[in-house]
Amino acid sequence: MENLETAFLLMVVGMATVFVILLIVIYLGKLLISLVNKYAPEEVVPAKQASRVPAAIPGNILAAITAAVNVVTQGKGKVSKVEKL
Numbered sequence: 001m002e003n004l005e006t007a008f009l010l011m012v013v014g015m016a017t018v019f020v021i022l023l024i025v026i027y028l029g030k031l032l033i034s035l036v037n038k039y040a041p042e043e044v045v046p047a048k049q050a051s052r053v054p055a056a057i058p059g060n061i062l063a064a065i066t067a068a069v070n071v072v073t074q075g076k077g078k079v080s081k082v083e084k085l
Helices: 002-039 059-073
Strands: none
């Protein structure tokens, strides 16, 4: 019975130690994040103005896309619009 009590005590002490160390890691990580954000903030890059005119798709690429759609859909599909993202 004494061995069981010793094993239980050892388990509780070990689990408590792991829990405390994990809490220390979490709070030190939060502290590090806040310090980095305070003293070395991320540079704000101005957003590019999106051009309203889409870039033209080269003819050979458009032909390849159309041919692939025809093969996959067995001639039943139709390419109506291709946009570059």
